Amino acid sequence: MTSRSSLDHRNLNHSPIMHKYEAVPIDPRVEHNLAQIMNDLGRSDDVVVREIRYEKTGAVVTAIVYIDGLSDAAAINCYIYDVLNHSIKTAFTEEREEEICTTVLAKELLFGMGAIRTVSEMASLYKYLLAGEAVILMEGDALAYHADVREWNGRAVTESTTQTVVRGPRESFTETLRTNTSLVRRKIKDPRLWLETISMGRLTQTDVTIMYINGIAKPSVIEEVRSRIRAIDIDSVLDSSFIEELIEDGKFSLFPTVYNSELPDSVAAQLLEGKVAVLVDGTPNVLLVPTQFISFFQSPEDYYQRPVYASMLRLLRFGSFFISLLFPSLYIAITTFHREMLPTSLLISVAAQREGVPFPAFVEALVMEITFEILREAGLRMPRAIGQAVSVVGTLVIGQAAVEAGIVSAAMVIVVSVTAISTFTLPAYSMSIPVRILRFVFMAVSASFGLFGIFMGLFVLLLHLCSLQSFGEPYMSPLSPYRSTFMEDSLVRLPKWMSFKRPDTAVGSGERRYRRR
Template identity: 50%
Template sequence: MSFSKNNNSNSPESKKNKTKDPLLKSLAENVKIIKKVMGNSNDIIIREVDILKTDKQRIAIIYADGLADKTAITDFIMESLMLDIDSTPETREEDIIQYLKNFCLTVGDVEDVNDLQSVYRAVLNGETVILLEGQTKGIATSTKSSKDRAISQPSTESVIRGPQESFTETLRTNTALIRRKIKDPNLWIKSRVIGDITQTDVAIMYINGIANDKIVKEVLERLDQIEIDGILDSGYIEELIQDSQFTPFPTVFNSERPDVIAAALLEGKVAIIVDGSPFVLIVPALFPAFLQAAEDYYQRSIISTLIRILRYGGIFVSLMIPSLYISITTFHQEMIPTPMLISIALQREGVPFPAFIEAILMEIAFEILREAGLRMPRVIGPAVSIVGTLIIGQAAVEAGIVSAVMVIIVSITAICSFLSPAYAMSNSIRMLRFPLMILAAMFGLFGVMMGAFAIILHVCSLRSFGIPYTAPFAPLIPSDQKDAIVLFSRGSLLTRPRLVNQKNVTREQKLVRKKGRSDLGES
């Protein structure tokens, strides 16, 4: 697997120039080659029949059992070709391919195939291919089976208020969910096929006239430069197109909620949809987006603002509290009020480990329990994780291995780490806690401040598809502060993010309020 921004060998032009095996005039030879390449697999159905009553024409109907809809093949292809055709040379003046497309096939999507590679791809996509004797061109008809997972509630993003639907593993279902939200002809889709073996369909969606053309071009170029044998999830694409490979912070946003993706498209961002994955990617992804939830826009702005402030505070607590506790109790006891210092000292009496080892043991134990709870069967996972945490914490305190205050610190840290709506951001915070704790044990508060400044400088240096990661905080964009931490009322959000969108920056909405009468009984 390789990815290089300077390598254009996988561009659309290069793909077109790759050697392709043309179809032969002999139908028997074509069928023989297809059977050999596909290993005579019993799920690849090849039916050879004769059509046209007066001048018989030999054809082969090829499809994959399980991927294609048998009912559609029977009703709209087999029946039309074998029973409904009654042509003579006088009535059929055009060539046979065009005649079948114009007068015989009653399916909606029909296209030509000119080489064997196109035949393989069409069959494995659930389409039905029709090859004809004496013709070096075939017909691919859309007969994909509609069997897919039903649209359900999001499983990783809880919904308090808003649409109760999520993406599925089918690309066309996902694009349809977005089009239901944005009924605009300027919502464009560009398709790519990535993966030499898996041949995974990847689509990008954006609103023409709102999305930045440079960002759209950059997304397509990065997708075209991917060289890999298979794509099984959108996480593959996320890792291969992100700006920086060596950062704990996510620079590509993902969501399984159509309303979140639709809102991002209206801001001028670009969505990347991968067939087989219910998680849709959004680029560019900026730091504030990971601390914003869709419910923020479905309720009053003052409530959403308070909740956002709570999230930012929770992220700070989750990141800094363990290291601050270690540094203060180890090096700066004079900062603690005397009654609290006495209480902490009494609790730590008999504990054999320093605060740093104590904190590391508890943090690692909690991370193990959390990961085990995720991997366990759903029936027993929550019970085991909760009971395990309570029992281990209480037993550790009673045994004198850790102090009660350390259990409280770790519990508060763990709870605050779940305040981030984006799981990827909470993972980054979990990872950064440990180096801060090490710096706190080595240098005290000075080490904590060094680590905090290093994190801030690193975040400020990041970019997501050319856009500063910390915008609109750094660089400071006053007009975009209306939807950063403080959320202004809906009538005040008249502009789109300035750095993301530079063409259609105005939402063109006006909040019109009619002055009501103070006395409802006034006539």
């Protein structure tokens, strides 16, 4: 198994500049290094150089280089520049010129600052400089010093707008990696919570952190995550979806095999179940692997409510999943092939509504579903103040106008509306997307083969789901393969005093994790 230290801050993807200077040592001449840095960075306006010169000759003795906007300029001026400038002037006054740019003087500064390390290659110098750290160059010294003074404006920790809860913590992840790791450490105060940081992207050099609990997460899963991330060679990593798309199983499957969340309590809970989290700098969405199908129906709020309420709501979500997937296709199949299944009064009512409709039920449902999808996307893309109003009002107005015009029946409007509302009950947005796509497939097979086509479609879908895996773990576990000992938190949630075994995704699955005192 690869050691943690060998992965920390490893450059898996090198840019041309990084590759060019990978084995090039730092020149002892400060002015030569400054000219090289400014030339490679195109003399950009945000590259700041603070020089300290020898008063008698005017030669540059020490230089501090940093990127404006990424580094804390106040800290650099107060704790680095002022200390160096004072130390150098004192050394000249006391005629200790030979010590001005030696390691002795550097250690005096480092001892007072802390969090300062040395680099000996130009590639590492560029890496830390572009990450927001201040680089210190000294005349006659073949080492450069980098101080962790990174500071940039970021979004504060606020309530999530995509995963809302009624009861439970309201904080969510931000776009700052270190803020996100600290939110998880606040939940899990255990030294076995390990982090491994990797730089990815030849151009972006994005920090990607692997987080897991040593001794609970399976070593095979940890190593699989490492190997898949290590195999990625890409120009840029701007969001966690870049990583998700490249490491997920079932690349041609509609169903997600990597879970993502922006809630720290949800991530902490799944880490305690033996899962591995992947955090990407610049995005609030954290990836979690391995994952199961039932995980997309579990809400963090289930564990903050009484088990009876949580179980009822979870069963309601499973029911809503089948309604949103099959309701339009069932309506098409019954009204087209199996009218005898309807009560006589309801059959007469539906037939009367469809008497003036010029299209078959499939075309009618297809038009309404596409119209609703257009309105839903328009509501998401429009300004937030009017987006929701446009989607709701537009649906009502268009639906009523379509019924009055005789294009669709009133029953079809009800079917499409109930189907759309059922989709919003799924806690994970990533699961609603395959449902919306498969809905059209089931509508097509129901229009062609009736209920037989729906049942065959469900059979094929079940076979596909049972064939999927997520990082070596069965996607449909514990339903397939069926494991009765791990059903305590699947379709329903048993009380906490009955849920005392570790899940099968963790080391020592089946062992007790809860004991009554």
